[in-house]
Amino acid sequence: MNVTDAFFAMQGWYPGQEEKCRQAVDDYLDQSDPAVAGQAAGIVPHAGWLYSGGIAAQSFAALRALDPQVVFLFGGHLRPHDPCTCLTTGALGNPLGAIAVEEQIAAEMTAALDCLALAPDRFGPDNTIELQLPFIRHAWPQAQAVVLQVPPGPIAESVGEQAARIAAKQGKRAVAIGSTDLTHYGSSYGFAPEGSGEAAHRWSKENNDRPFLDKLLAFDSQGAVRHALAHHSACCAGAAAAAVAFARARGLSQGRLLDHRTSHEVEGRAQPEMWVGYAAMVF
Numbered sequence: 001m002n003v004t005d006a007f008f009a010m011q012g013w014y015p016g017q018e019e020k021c022r023q024a025v026d027d028y029l030d031q032s033d034p035a036v037a038g039q040a041a042g043i044v045p046h047a048g049w050l051y052s053g054g055i056a057a058q059s060f061a062a063l064r065a066l067d068p069q070v071v072f073l074f075g076g077h078l079r080p081h082d083p084c085t086c087l088t089t090g091a092l093g094n095p096l097g098a099i100a101v102e103e104q105i106a107a108e109m110t111a112a113l114d115c116l117a118l119a120p121d122r123f124g125p126d127n128t129i130e131l132q133l134p135f136i137r138h139a140w141p142q143a144q145a146v147v148l149q150v151p152p153g154p155i156a157e158s159v160g161e162q163a164a165r166i167a168a169k170q171g172k173r174a175v176a177i178g179s180t181d182l183t184h185y186g187s188s189y190g191f192a193p194e195g196s197g198e199a200a201h202r203w204s205k206e207n208n209d210r211p212f213l214d215k216l217l218a219f220d221s222q223g224a225v226r227h228a229l230a231h232h233s234a235c236c237a238g239a240a241a242a243a244v245a246f247a248r249a250r251g252l253s254q255g256r257l258l259d260h261r262t263s264h265e266v267e268g269r270a271q272p273e274m275w276v277g278y279a280a281m282v283f
Helices: 018-030 049-066 103-113 133-139 155-169 198-217 221-231 237-249 263-267
Strands: 041-044 070-075 085-087 116-118 144-149 174-179 256-262 275-282
Touching (some): 018 049, 018 133, 041 049, 049 133, 155 174, 155 237, 198 221, 198 237, 221 237, 263 275
Parallel strands (some): 041 174, 070 144
């Protein structure tokens, strides 16, 4: 079986050795609230686990009781007019064991959405996808995956809707995970409209991140994409919008924000200089 490389594990974004990776996942999940439950979908960040692992774990912990047969994993650093891509064969490599692609559903998704079909040897390193794989493998060891890179445009809503429709048609229990980080603030990111310091950090989190998150919580997937593009409030808004559209197609209408922090808050530095926002949500 052709398997994607665990590129970011090799780069030190998260533990590359099986036992250390498993222990890290266990530790992150143990710190999550076991009383919180999601019904169909989650949104997670994708920075190195030092920053985002504990936040992402909260969404996986809230969904792990669902026992899906298929996990739709939406990510991708794409522009609005880029094509949607789908991994159609093989498996996804990670330290806890490869996750097989659900090839029949992947083929149907590709046809329904006119996606660009990719084999593992053409599916380049993607942190939005890879950093979620150990959590998926740990939480749902028998599940297969359908992985799509989703541009922040109108197709994002269709991706989520088609995922829900095709999984239901195939009689498969399914969960959707959308991977995005939030505002990238600071001169190094080319985005610092409020200058620097604590006031700018507060503005970034409360006035730029939060409206994007509120639109997701209101199931306004298209509005979330528009906000991200207009205000630089998310790097992978299409992936988040697809997860929300999946939950809406499953008949849900309420979401929950589990955590919202920035890299500055995780680091605990005295003076904020540059930062990235992260959030965990379930629907």
